[in-house]
Structures are given as C-alpha cells and as structure tokens.
Amino acid sequence: MHSFLSHLECSWTGERFDPDQLINLSPAGKPLLARYDLEAARRAFPREALADRPPTLWRYAEMLPVRDPAFRLSLGEGFTPLLPLSRLGADLGLPHLLAKEEGLNPTASFKARGLCLAVSRAAELGAKALAIPTAGNAGSAMAAYAARAGLPAYIYVPQDVPRPFVAEMKALGAQVTLVDGLITDCARFVREGVAEGRWFDVSTLKEPYRVEGKKTMGYELAEQLGWRLPDVIVYPTGGGTGIVGMWKAFAEMEALGWIGPQRPRMVSVQSAGCAPIVRAFQAGQRLAEPWQGAATVADGLRVPAAIGDFLIIDALRESGGTAVAVDDEELCQDMRALGRLEGLFPAPEAAATLSALRHLVADGWVRPDETVVLFLTGNGLKYTHLID
Numbered sequence: 001m002h003s004f005l006s007h008l009e010c011s012w013t014g015e016r017f018d019p020d021q022l023i024n025l026s027p028a029g030k031p032l033l034a035r036y037d038l039e040a041a042r043r044a045f046p047r048e049a050l051a052d053r054p055p056t057l058w059r060y061a062e063m064l065p066v067r068d069p070a071f072r073l074s075l076g077e078g079f080t081p082l083l084p085l086s087r088l089g090a091d092l093g094l095p096h097l098l099a100k101e102e103g104l105n106p107t108a109s110f111k112a113r114g115l116c117l118a119v120s121r122a123a124e125l126g127a128k129a130l131a132i133p134t135a136g137n138a139g140s141a142m143a144a145y146a147a148r149a150g151l152p153a154y155i156y157v158p159q160d161v162p163r164p165f166v167a168e169m170k171a172l173g174a175q176v177t178l179v180d181g182l183i184t185d186c187a188r189f190v191r192e193g194v195a196e197g198r199w200f201d202v203s204t205l206k207e208p209y210r211v212e213g214k215k216t217m218g219y220e221l222a223e224q225l226g227w228r229l230p231d232v233i234v235y236p237t238g239g240g241t242g243i244v245g246m247w248k249a250f251a252e253m254e255a256l257g258w259i260g261p262q263r264p265r266m267v268s269v270q271s272a273g274c275a276p277i278v279r280a281f282q283a284g285q286r287l288a289e290p291w292q293g294a295a296t297v298a299d300g301l302r303v304p305a306a307i308g309d310f311l312i313i314d315a316l317r318e319s320g321g322t323a324v325a326v327d328d329e330e331l332c333q334d335m336r337a338l339g340r341l342e343g344l345f346p347a348p349e350a351a352a353t354l355s356a357l358r359h360l361v362a363d364g365w366v367r368p369d370e371t372v373v374l375f376l377t378g379n380g381l382k383y384t385h386l387i388d
C-alpha cells in the first residue's frame with residue numbers, strides 16, 4: 001500500500017512543486033493540490049484490492065499522500081454509513097434519498113478526515129507543532145490527531161463557540177485561545193505564529209492535505225453505491241474542502257478506471273447570514289467577495305471568505321449544480337425533523353442540507369426519480385443550546 005503521490009500543483013497557475021516538504025500556499029497565494037502517478041496507480045491499484053481492507057479512510061492509502069505507514073494516524077475515521085432516509089424521502093416524494101452519516105467520525109464530524117491526513121503528513125514531514133483557526137469541529141479534530149502524533153496543538157476559536165467544543169479541545173490536550181471575532185480574525189493569530197516560526201498552519205486549503213482526507217468521502221460514496229455516483233450531492237459549505245475534495249476524487253477514480261464519466265450535480269448550501277459562495281455563484285463570478293457582518297447559528301458555515309472559492313464554484317458549475325442559502329430557523333427545524341423522522345441528531349450545518357433540499361424539490365430542480373445524498377457533516381451533541 002505505497003502512496004502514488006507525485007507532486008503538488010498550484011490550483012491557480014498549474015505550477016509544480018516538490019511534495020516532500022512542509023508547505024502552505026503556492027507563491028501565487030492559492031491552494032496547492034496533491035497529484036498522483038495515476039497511470040502507475042491504474043495498473044497497481046484495482047478497486048478489487050479494497051475488498052478485505054479495514055473500514056477506515058486508509059483503505060485508499062495508495063491515493064493518499066502519507067508515504068510511511070508508521071505515520072498513518074488512525075482513530076477509526078471514515079467509512080461512515082450511507083443510510084436510506086425513507087420516511088423523509090416519502091414526505092418529500094424522493095424514494096431514493098440517502099444520508100452520509102459523518103457525525104460518526106472521531107470527534108463527531110467529517111473534519112476528522114481532513115485533519116487525520118493533514119496531521120499525519122505534517123508529522124511525517126517533520127512539523128514540531130500545529131496551529132489552526134476554527135469554528136469548533138476542525139479544532140477538536142486537530143487536537144485529537146495531534147495528541148495521537150505527540151505534537152503540541154494550538155487552537156484559535158471565536159469566543160462565542162459552544163462550550164462543549166472548548167471542553168473537548170482541552171480534554172484532548174490542546175492550548176485553546178478564545179478570540180473576540182470571527183474565524184478570519186483567528187487566522188490572523190495563526191499567521192503571526194507562522195511568521196515567528198512557532199508552528200505549522202493547518203488551516204483549510206492553506207496546506208495541501210486536508211482536502212486529501214475529505215476527498216475520501218467521494219471514494220466511499222462510489223464504493224458504497226457499487227461504483228455508481230448519485231444524481232445529486234447536497235453539501236454544507238464553509239471553507240469548501242468537502243466539495244473540492246469530492247470533485248477531485250471523482251476525477252481520480254475515473255483516471256483509475258474505477259468509475260465512468262457520469263458526475264453528480266453538486267449543491268453548495270450556506271446560511272443566509274453568511275453566503276459568499278451562493279452570492280458569487282448566482283452573480284456568475286468565479287471569486288467570492290468577503291461577506292460583511294457574518295451571522296449564523298451554524299458556526300461551521302460562518303466563513304466570510306474562502307481561499308478555495310474558485311475551486312468550489314468551478315465544481316458547482318462543471319457539475320451542473322447550484323448553490324442555496326437557507327435561514328437559521330429552517331435549519332434548526334430540520335435538526336428536529338431529522339431526529340423525529342429518521343433517528344439522527346445532526347449538527348446545524350448538516351441539517352441545512354435538508355432545508356436546501358426542500359427548496360430544490362419545491363423548485364423542481366430535483367426530480368422524484370433521482371438519487372440524492374445529504375451530507376450530514378457532524379453530530380448535534382455539541383449544539384444542544386439550539387434545542388429547547
């Protein structure tokens with residue numbers, strides 16, 4: 001199971017870089033993406049090889065960047081269930097409605113996938129300490145994997161973050177700093193520490209490997225659906241690594257000969273109180289203006305500016321997808337709808353996918369015969385303040 005990682009590529013200019021160095025953004029200030037020797041991988045890594053591998057994201061190790069198996073940290077992340085939502089589906093007139101239950105990951109969100117890879121690879125490349133600006137879940141996931149790697153973890157989080165996150169991060173051994181401001185203000189503290197040589201920055205899309213962890217959601221979806229992809233994927237978007245990662249996974253799997261050219265329509269969901277990607281998509285732009293006065297109860301969606309904006313928007317357009325903003329009241333109601341009707345307790349960001357789907361069904365954008373997957377990106381237990 002050796003990695004076929006070959007080089008890093010600037011997502012803006014296409015310029016190539018050595019992957020075996022600790023690195024953040026490209027000289028153009030844009031995300032670097034990991035590239036693999038797909039021809040060699042196509043010969044050496046048939047999808048049948050997966051059959052008897054353990055049910056974690058490391059089953060795709062050849063298409064992941066960590067070279068030395070000793071650095072492949074694991075807390076059992078990935079290979080989450082793809083559950084039929086038959087009662088909600090009946091309500092909505094969608095008999096093929098599914099949920100990818102990402103709340104079952106370590107630290108209860110899909111952030112575990114990205115940080116599992118980012119921390120593993122940073123440790124392999126010799127990082128001595130790690131720092132992150134976060135709305136909550138990314139910090140918890142980083143703390144868990146940093147503990148596993150024996151690396152100090154420094155977390156900067158808005159001071160209004162729900163208390164369970166702070167308790168979790170501290171219990172996992174991280175140094176937590178509460179910041180008076182948004183995630184973008186937290187990022188300033190992390191940048192200052194980078195300039196002083198205090199730590200390596202594992203912010204979303206500011207290092208190349210969180211997106212590699214997130215892309216495994218795309219691999220799993222194909223594997224769990226018998227090497228077909230759904231018609232529509234509905235995804236809550238903050239920094240956007242989930243959409244960018246899955247879109248990358250589909251291209252890789254086609255190059256590996258695992259799937260054909262068919263692609264799902266990708267739907268990005270944001271909160272009406274912070275919807276820079278929705279606004280840019282609807283205005284026909286490729287780069288998103290920063291959102292002023294960002295406010296939403298879905299903390300993971302309170303990201304006023306995303307460095308990978310053009311990658312998210314490109315994926316939406318190329319897929320024939322769309323972008324939808326939903327109100328906080330709707331998504332809070334849909335936290336309960338998923339609980340009452342399906343026995344799931346999603347985070348507010350995750351519940352927003354159901355609210356968005358209601359709009360898409362009402363508009364006729366989703367047809368009754370289509371297979372739709374809602375990404376339930378996190379569990380609701382850290383957000384009990386939203387339920388009375």
Ligand SMILES: *Cc1c(COP(=O)(O)O)cnc(C)c1O
Pocket residue numbers: 109110111137138204236237238239240241242243300301347349350377378379
């Ligand atoms: C961070 C987060 C999101 C947003 O994910 P991105 O990949 O940053 O767009 C969605 N849901 C939950 C539960 C999150 O923690």
